[in-house]
Amino acid sequence: MSILVIAEHDNAHLKPGVANTIAAAAKIGGDVTVLVAGHECRAAAEAAARIAGVSKVLHADAPHYRGFLAEKLADLVVSIAGGYSHILAPASGFGKNFMPRVAALLDVAQVSDICAVESADTFVRPIYAGSALATVQSKDRIKVVTVRITAFDAAPAGVSAAPVESIAAAPDSSLTEFLGQELTKSERPELTAARIIVSGGRGMGSAENFKLLEALADKLGAAVGASRAAVDSGFVPNDYQVGQTGKIVAPDLYIAVGISGAIQHLAGMKDSKVIVAINKDAEAPIFQVASYWLVEDLFKAVPELTAELSGQ
């Protein structure tokens, strides 16, 4: 078996999910090669070489890989796919965007968002917002797989660095032009990498009220998340969204504030180690998954909690 892992990075640093994806590759078993494609991304390629279990890093550098557009990445991956039995990427916004394109160009299925590896061709994946776990077997010659990174512990740093080999870029398809990104500026940790997350729902009532959660998050060194209802109501940007159609998280501590607990939200956070729910509705379904729950008005409880944590 020979596995190709496509690394997500920002040209300077690898995203945390890369080490988890490499861990999933290790469970399949076989030789693991990592592809780092970007523009002036040598540092990211060298970082990938230092993860345990990586036998080689392929480094493709070209101006048209800035922005990591699906058309261009897919063409590159397909150009080198022939030698591999598996192609893996994190099931993040990055992986979801280009991996199905790779699969279709290879005329193979994609197995999306796997949470367990049963064997080299059999994987477990959640469906219906995690209401069911399906065990699926791929009959294709190349398995194209995206990995739920919260389901695999990150591979550790290796004892020695794997070799980094430069490879030629694929031609620029020029179907799509990258105009730019507007990234949310925040001093807080990224949602998918945070150890603690403070998340708000419709009960927050307004964008202004999210400041209460931000104060609590800053006290805990936490990231701020939200339910789909809070995004729909325009309280916070979409990249805060935790749930079936947003981000999947599994921090050590998840504090759900003013979130009723729709199945679509639970799908994104129920694998958190400890869940705290604060809601004034004693019947809120979120309490069914909470490790600790407090029936109280959030506008009283959250400032109290922030003050209590400051008092130590």
Added chain:
Amino acid sequence: MKVLVAVKRVVDPNVKVRVKADGSGVDTANLKMAMNPFCEIAVEQAVRMKEAGVVSEIVAVSVGIAQCQETLRTAMAMGVDRGILVETNAEIQPLAVAKIFKAIVAKEAPRLVIMGKQAIDDDCNQSGQMLAALLNWPQATFISKVTINGEAAEVTREIDGGLENLRLKLPAIVTTDLRLNEPRYVTLPNIMKAKKKPLEVVKPEDLGVDVTPRLATLRMQEPPKRSAGVKVADVKELVAKLKNEARVIG
């Protein structure tokens, strides 16, 4: 400009599904069905573009059993001009959906295809990207904004950490995210009007598409349940539990 939209019939998102006792699948018998929410957003976008004079005709396409006609009628009640059902009782996986749509695109020659980013039943998030690959068209997934500007579509995408702006050469494929729009409710007069709109039924074989599944589902199971939690009386008790029992804060 002609637009193609994809609509999938799924279990209503407010209904909780259960795994069958024998683990052979999910029990969907007698459950309320609805249009996939991201497909509704796709339909709404096409209708708004038609209302703005950017689009001349909207064709909705669904793949599945005969009852998917109801989903197409809903799309027509929202403002779609006509529907095509690719009728089959077989299990249709995303690669097969993409191949079917490729065949329909060859017949209909749209300038833009709008699809939902993900169906809320299989949660695959694949078909739009796969169709773009098969056609060698540009793609923009998870869009929150689209503007047609001559021979290009300018889009804003939802990405992890913020937004991304792209310009795609038409023809192109976009997939919808939540904030693109808020779909309208269908009205009774529009439901009546939709009944008179053309709805063509074809089979995958008519399109020359092989829909054989590539993935075999071996079994299904319920996810593990979380153990019951503890109700705390106040914030002080909560902090004490988090520090001394769960040990997740210092």
